[in-house]
Amino acid sequence: MDPVHRAVAQHVEELLTWDRAVRADVDDSVHQMRVTTRKIRSLLREAPDSFGLADGAWVLDELRELAGVLGVARDAEVLAERYQHELDGLDPELVRGPVRERLVEGARRRYQTGLRRSLIAMRSKRYFRLLDALDAMVAEYPVTTFGPGPEQATPPNIDAAYRRVKKAAKAAKAARPPTRQVPQRTRPREARPQ
Incomplete structure (x- = not known):
């Protein structure tokens, strides 16, 4: 199994573990499930050909939606902790x-919602379809398999990712309109009267 498939498989296992933890309302489980969901989406988005995904694949959309739904609870959880700590x-x-009740308990109610x-x-069919x-x-x-043959692909690596990012940054810089240079003062400012 290539490194990308191995990483996705590992994160899918983690997703199932965090799924059970979220259902049991274990502390920090919503956050961890959301992070794992985003990692899977990122890996699939970076190597769509390895998984037979086309642009705009429904799996990527479903992962984004799942992370968004989990994000509502996570944001409220973070706010409750921060309010509690500050107070x-x-x-x-x-x-x-009733400041504490209004802030902390309000955030906790939003977390529960x-x-x-x-x-x-x-519990939806969409979610189980995504897991399947x-x-x-x-x-x-x-x-793809990795090996010395010319028809075989090379594994994704940091250097290749760095080159893609560097190329994208260069293209973005070239597409940006030039900035107007402001001339420097050629004579010193006069002292202001006090």
Whole structure:
């Protein structure tokens, strides 16, 4: 199995592990599932030919949607933690009224709402169709094999990725309109009266 397929297979296994953790509402599981989803999407997007994906493949769209749904709960979870930390650091005399309830508990309620929406999405036919597609992708033997033959592809590597990024940056710089140079002052500023 080539490195890309191996990485995707590993992340699909992690996704299933985090799926169970999210369903059990384990601490930080929503975040980890979202990160894993984004890693899978990134790998598939960078090597679409290895998985027989066309541009705009529905699998990539579904992974983006899943990360978005999980993101609602994750954002609220982060806010609740930050509010709690900041309020705990303040002098109790400075925290007046129902500030803690409004901020921390409000964020926790938004987290619970986001978690419920995530769980609803994770019980849908769309989600199970996505999991089946991911399983099928990693179960298939890779389209390319690596070896010395001229017809065989080379494994993706850091150097190739760096060259692609460098080429894209160069193209973006060339496409950017030139900036107007502002002339420097040729004489010193006069001292202002005080």
